[in-house]
Amino acid sequence: MGILSSSASITRYRIVQDIPDDFLTEVPERLIKHKFRDIDHTADERSFGWTSFDDMLDMNWNSSTPHKGHYLAFALRLDTRRIPPAVLKKHLRLALDQARQELEAKGQKFISRDQKKEIKENVQIKLFAKTLPIPAVFDVVWDTSNNFIYLASTSPKIRELFLDLFNATFELHLEQRTAYFCALTGMDQGAKKQLDELEPVIYI
Template sequence: MGILSTSLSLTRYKIVENVPDTLWSEIQDRLLKFSFQDIDNTTDERSFGWVCFDNMLDSRWQTAPPTKGEFLAFALRLDTRRIPPAVLKKHFQIHLDEFRKKLKEQGQKYISREQKKELKEQVKLKLLTKTLPVPAFFDVVWDMQKNLVYFASTRPKVLELFEELFTKTFELHLEPQSPFFKALNILGQEQLPKIENLEPTIFV
């Protein structure tokens, strides 16, 4: 669900470094450098990058700029092309049977491991050309005054991807504002051993 939805999963970050004033004028250029690249007409299994907050199909920001008053708003788009294991297994077996028949006619009795591996790759590529990638969109809102970044997901793999791409794009690092990190910021690094050993209290 997006930031403008009535309910959503949200992860909040604090930018570790001081943001240089020169960065603000470079925001759109940096987003464009790492913008989403479509893979509909390829056999690539994954593609990700930034897109416009107002139009998830717009990776050139022609619909609207990322600046929204005191905030920056854009989105991470992640397209994934997957072949269900059962489908791959079925079509591999079909092609394997046909290959065995052809080899038998040529007087060859056995199929080598390399031949099987190559055949499986060929089948996979063939199926990939027939499989459309599934798109996913995750909104990003950056509070420029407080250096807080809000990301519309809590999925660990998506968070890892977002954090790496954010750092690569803006040369800034994000610190998750979880209760653990908030407590560490308030109490100080010297309290880290105590915080790490805390256990939840059951009141019922």
């Protein structure tokens, strides 16, 4: 669910380094440089990149700017092609049967491991070309007043993809705001040492 939904799963981050004063003016250009690329007319398995917060089809921010007051709002779009296992199994079987018939006609009795691998890859490419990618969009909100980032997902795979793309786009590193890092805020070294030495207690 998106950030503007009645309920949403959110992962919070904080930018760990200082940002130059003029950096925010570069954000639209950086987003477009790493924007989402459509794969509808390809056989690619997946594609990901930034798109508009207001319209997932607007990869150039023609209808609205990512600047929303002191916030920046954009979205991570991920399109993925998925082949149902039963479909892949069927077409792989058909391809292997055909390959065996062709090899037997040439006097070869068995299909080698490399040949099976190549046949499977070719079957997957053909099926990908016939399968429409499934789009998914994950909202991102950047509060520039405190450099907190909010991602509308808690999925480990999406978080990893987001962190890699964010770093490649903005050359900034993020720290996830877990309970531990929230507790560290405002602590001196003595209190931090005590926190690090805490051990969990099992009450059951």
